Amino acid sequence: MTQMKSKTTPITSDYIDDPNYEKVHNPIFDSENISSFTLTEITDHKTDSGVLSQDSEFEIEDFAYSDDEFVYDDEENNETYDSMLSQPIKQITKKEMSEGSVPNLNYEVLTTQNIFKNMLSRLDHLQPVFNIPREDILLLMQHYDWNEERLLENWTERMDELLVEIGVSQKTSAVATSLEKKAENPDISGVKTKRGIAFKQSFECIICCEDKDTQTFSLECGHEYCIDCYRHYIENKLHNGNVITCMDCSLALKNIDIDTVMGHDSSKKLMASSIKSFIQKHNKNYKWCPYADCKCIIHLKDTSSLAEYTRLHFSPFVKCDAEHRFCFNCGFETHAPADCNVTNAWVKKAKKESENLNWVMSHTKECPKCGVNIEKDGGCNHMKCSSCKYEFCWICEGDWAPHGKSFYQCTLYTNDEKSKKKESEDLSKIMKKYTFYYRVFNEHEISAKLDWKLGQTIGSKVRALQEKMDVSWIEGQFLTDSIKILNEAVEDLSELLQIKDPEQIMKNKLEFYNKSGYVENRMYALMECGRDLLCKGICKPTD
Amino acid sequence: MSRLIKEYKTINAQDDILLFPETADNLNNWTAMITGPPNTPYEGHDFKLYISIPDAYPNSPPMVKFHREAMPHVNVNYETGEICLDILKGEWSPVYNLLYTVQSIERLLSEPNADSPLNLELGILMREGDKTAYDSLVRYYLQRQK
Known part of the structure; x- marks a missing residue:
C-alpha cells in the first residue's frame, strides 16, 4: 500500500484544484453535490453534474444571502462571491432525508474569519x-x-x-x-487633546504613579496615561469582546487606536472575542461544531420550523467543512433514526448507568469452565453453572469439590444479600436489558470505527486503479461512493471492498453498484422505519 | 507598588477615612470601616471590610469582602461576605482607587440592586417591592449579631 502511495504523488497533486479533491481524504462522507445516486449519472455525466451543481449552489447562495444580515450587493462584490464559493450552503441528500434530517435545511458553514x-x-x-x-x-x-x-x-x-x-x-x-x-473637532471642553501617542518628559501617570520619561496615549478626552498602563489595560480587555473605552470616560478606542498602543494588530484578538460573544448571544442560530478543536460555525438562519420538525421526529443534522456531522439541536453526533429526545435519554442513561454497569461487570463472573456470564443473585458461594453444570466457588473461582464442608472459608466474605433478593431480581432484569443494549451499542461503535479505518484505505485503492488499470480518477470514484454506504455495513459489500487486486476490483464493478445500491436502500428503509416507530409512539425513551 | 504607596499617602493625609493597611509594612492587605448610612436599616452600625490587593493591581480590581455573617444585604453573600458590585468585577477601571472602591461599597448600602442578588432571601423581598419587610429583616439580622 505504501508503495502505491509514493508512486502516485504526482497524480494527486494534479487534483488539488479539483473540487472533489477532498473526497480522497474523506471518502466515507457524502458529497453534498450529488443528491441522487444512479449508475448512469455517476459514470456518464459525472463531470457535467459536478459543474451543474456548482451553478445551482451559486443560485442558492444568492437567494440565501439576500435576506441575511450580511447582505451582499450583487454587482459590487464579485470577488466576495468567488471567495464564498468555498462555503456553499449545504443541501440535504437523500440519505440524510431518510435519516430523519430536517428536509431542505438551509445553513452555511462559517469560520470566524x-x-x-x-x-x-x-x-x-x-x-x-x-x-x-x-x-x-x-x-x-x-x-x-x-x-x-x-x-x-x-x-x-x-x-x-x-x-x-x-x-x-x-x-x-x-x-x-x-x-x-x-x-x-469633538472636543469643546477647551482642552484640546489629540488622539494618539505622545512623548512626555517626567510624566506622572496616575495609574502606576510613576514619574518617568515615557510615551503616553490619550483620546480626545485628554485622559492621558503612560503607554505601559494603557497596554496592560487593553491586554486585559481584549478577551471580553466588548468595545474598549478610555479608562476614565466612555470615549471608545477604535481598532486603529488599539493597534497603535499595542504596537501590533491586537485588535484582531478583540474582533475574534467580539465574534465569539456574538455567537454566544445568538446561539439559537449559530453553533460551534462540537468536535474537539474544530473551528467551524454553523449558521442556521431560519429556526422557526425546527419545532414543527421536532414534533415529526426530524433532526437538524448539519455537516461542517471538516466533515463533522452533528445535530444542530442537541449538539450530539448524528443520531438517526433516533430523535434528540431518545438520544438524550440514552446518553443520560448511559451516564447514570455506567456506575451501575460497573457494578454488574464487577458482580458477574464468567463460568470458569464454559465462560457463560453468571450473576450471583444471592445464596451461598457454592455455584453451579446452569449452562454446563460445573460446580465452583464464587470467591476463588476454583473447583467446588476440594472445598468440602468448609463453606465460606475461602475468605471472610460475608453474605448479606438474601434479604435484598427480591429487589435485586427486578433491578437485575432492567440491568440485564440495559447491559445487553449497551453492549450492542458498543459493538456497533467499534465496528463503525473499523469501517472508518477500511475507508481510509480506499483512497489508496483508487490511486492504485489509476496507476495500474489506467482508470480516470472520476471513474474510480465508484469505490469511494461505495464506501460511503459501508458506514452502515453489510457483509457482501464489505467483502467486495476487501479485494486488493485492482483487476479483480474492475471486474466486480457492477457488483459494487448492485450491492451498494441494495445496502443503501435497506438503510433508508431501516431509518424510515425507525422514525416511523417514533412518530407512531411505539418506541419511547424511558428512564 | 508606587501606586499603592501614593494611595497610602493620600489616604493618610485625610483623617476622616477609616481605611488602613492591616500591618504598616504590608500594603497588600487593607481593612476599612464603613458606617451605615443614615435613613437605612444599617444606620448606627459599623461594618468592617477586608481588602486584598492582587499583584496585577491597578489593572485588576482589589478583592473586597465583608466579615462573614455580618452583612445582610441583597448584593452580599451573607455566609461568606462576598460582594457583588460591577466595579469589583468587569467594570473595574485602573483609574479607580481603594478610596473610590470603599466609597462605592458604602453607596451600595443605601442603593441595593435587586438584579444581582447574592442574598436570595432579601432579593425576593426586594423584587416584591416590600421595602418594610426588607428593612425589618435586615434589622433583625443586625440585631441578632449584637
Missing part, C-alpha cells in the same frame, strides 16, 4: 448610509450587536446622542451640525 469578512463588507455597505468613518460604524454595530435595523432606527432618531452614548464622540454643548465637523 468568514464572519469577520462579512462584517467588514457590511461596513462597506453601510458606510454611504452613515457617512462616518468605517471604524465608527464598527463601534456602533458592536454596540448594537450587528442588529442593523435597530441601529438605523435609533440612528435616524437621535444620531448625535447615539454617537456620544457609544463613545464615538464626546458630549458637546454646542451641537455640531455637520458630522464631519464633529469628527474633526
